[in-house]
Amino acid sequence: MSSVSRIKVMKLSKLLKNTWLLRKSANPASALLAVSVCASLGVSAHAADLLNVVDVALQRNLSLSSAQTNLSATEYELDISRGNFLPSLNVSANTNWNDGTTHQYNGGNANNSYNNHGVNVTLTQSLFDLGDIYSHRNTQTDIDIESLRTEQTRQQIIREAATTYFEYLKNRAQIRATQAELESSESRLTLVSRNIELGNVAGTERYEVLAQKERTADSLRTLKKDQRIILNSLANIVQQPLKPDFDLQSSIQFGAIPPSRQTELNNIMYASDLSLLIAKQAVTRSRQVLKETGAAFVPSVKGSIGYTYDDTNDASAKLYPDKGVTEETVYTLTLDVPILNGGRDYYRYQQNKVDIDRTEIDLQDSKNASQQQFEEFIYNINDFSASLTSLTTIIQANYASYIGIQKAHKLGTRTITDLLSAESKLYSSIRDYESARYDYVINLIQLNERIGNLNMATVGKIAEQMSPMSDDSSQSPIPLHLMVQ
Template sequence: MLRRLSLALAVAAAPTAMAWAEQAPLSTKTDLVTVYQEAAANNADLAAARADYKARSEVVPQARAGLLPNLSAGANLSDTRTQVDSPANTSSRSGMVYQANLSQPLFRADRWFQLQAAQAADEQAALELSATEQSLILQSAESYFAVLRAQDNLASTKAEEAAFKRQLDQANERFDVGLSDKTDVLEAQAGFDTARANRIIALRQVEDAFQALITLTNRDFNALEGIEHSLPILAPTPNDAKAWVDTAAAQNLNLQASNYAVEAAEETLRQRKSGHAPTLDAVASYQKGDNDSLGFSNNAASANRFSGDVEQRSIGLQLNIPLYSGGLTSSQVRESYQRLNQSEQLRESLRRQVVQNTRNLHRAVNTDVETVQARKQSIISNQSALEATEIGYQVGTRNIVDVLDAQRQLYSSVRNYNNARYDYILNNLRLKQAAGTLSPDDLAALEQYLKSDYNPDKDFLPPDLAKAAEAQLRGNPQY
């Protein structure tokens, strides 16, 4: 009786004894949005970025403090003994002096520009934090679909192993009845051993993918909801590279942050230049102490005029005109010029990189659309070719090597198809990140295509492929 090898049979015969393949109850499966929420709540890198932003934002009140009043108070307790020529001419005085000083900057150009630079740096820090938060959306999706990709890859390698095992059994049967020689058995055994090794490696890749997800979220996951094959594979909207580049130029978060970095460098340059400018402060002081402590009794006339506690108040303006500081200010100006040039060049480099990434990702998504369809058709064609080769082997027109090669091509096309699906999903998200529009809503939009009862051993292929392959084998044009 003629036996055909199909994907459906291979999947049905795939080994199911591995512990990871035991599907957890539906209530324990995790969806994409939940993974992102766990990452947002527990990711160490994001927590560090938030702490960094809070620390960097303190530069604003620190810079503002230089323009606000400065008030200080203190007390001084002293005991002064004076001896002239002999102990008989010894005098002493002691007492407590209380004092308070107030200073209010009136004209401090350097501190004003320092405040402007600090505010620009604060905006830069806020945008960089937003970029980190946006990056976490993509990282969550990448880690999530890396698990699904690895699971589908393992499912295909299990099916491939089962197919090679069936081929090995068939070769042994044919050898036992004299229809083939030992070479066929050895070739089939080699194919089976290779498929088994690939399945072991694929199992480790699943475990590695789950570990990466745990690292991202600090949470354990038993199973994830899979993506349905009904997910629409569509070109980006709008399908215009220039429109995406224009959006990226206006909304890319890292590019916006670089604009504020340039602004901060410009304000810092102004601050350094203003080091040549005069400064003007209003100053006031108050002192209170006894006559001796304040030093009004140094001579007889003062001693007669002042006795007991004395209060002293003063208020005035203090002007400072910088003349020469050893070349420090000029050196700082030159340094700031170069820092400004550096920040402008870094911004230009980033702008070019953003344009390049946006254009590349736009092309990648359009390529993925065509690739997914081509890979799907490749599975159908390879399955039909395998079944035809199997028939040829049964009647003696093909050899075992032809069959094994056809099997390898089939399962290679399966893995290429699933890789193309996940590449399409992730490249779409990367394109939106490059354009600065990526948000948690994009993950929520994928939720409707997640399948809570997804089983990689059964669902790693579109359900209509077996029928399509059979139709192609028979030459039905509707497929």
């Protein structure tokens, strides 16, 4: 940094600090309101770094808990389908009391009362059924799909927590710059009002300064409202109030993604993008369902062994054996050959053939959507990278213009309109610069989710380039490191 630039930076920083101190001493009621607002934002909120916020979200987020629970429930379906290949054993018992009377023409009526009871045991085993085989495979595919969806939900939670974290930091930077602009406007309004009373300047100057102050105050009010919404959203994601306390370091580099790296990332996306993997599994499952439906036309074989014990204590029984006890063992081998069932299996088979076409169309649609979003993230990241270079130059130029016009205004060669316009441009360029920094990181996070590579390690690399925030109200909102020539 040249000596002239260093002096300019120090003067501007000192000027801003003095105007903020003047603002607080001149309007204590407003200062108290600002403290109250900050307190309301921080009630029951725990300060946290990026990794801590994401970790808490993964532990407590209800959507992820629901997805994991659903996966556990789906895994039982595999055990259920496996039961089709295992033998089944059924036992039944019965008892009856028989009370009968035979009416006769000759002699008295014949009464016959006795008890009848028995036991039946049946062991059944499916020997060959293609439908069961394909059904079991479909169940395994369902579990694979549910596992992918659970991981997809996990990465969505990481993305939501991380991007909301940086949305808060972006909002905070905008509030900081807008607050400084407001305090500068209020100090200028106080100074102009005093000069008008002394007759040093025209009374019309006050209206321009007042209008700019109110516009800035309105913007600041909206930004603080947005901050509350962001903190509420973050609290909903992590299921507890948390307030970010780490920010991006000023030395971080926001480089563009070169074409070679874009090609590499694109290949990674087609191999690990979860939405594509789910769509591919859906195609696999639809083909297996078609095979399962086709199995309805294939014969099946089932074997069973049944044992029956029957004891009939009928004193009038004349059938052998005279004790009324019968034991029977039955061995059964059943060949089931489907012939006709009203055409239901045929039309179900045709329906599933059409469903394969649908899932293949959905897969292609997912590929197109993923590719489109991938390119958008690449374009945005590279655009923000280039914008930050341009905005650095714009801030430096606006800063030099503001200092020059400020001096000229004191000498009476520039109007208050020129000064207000220069100040507005300076703070607008600062807000644009800060927004571009955070939007770059947000799009980088979204890109990693798109290629299926968003995890704690990815977030950790970003967290390494962050450091604790400074709440020093006397610190200049202008990124002074940009003034290095």
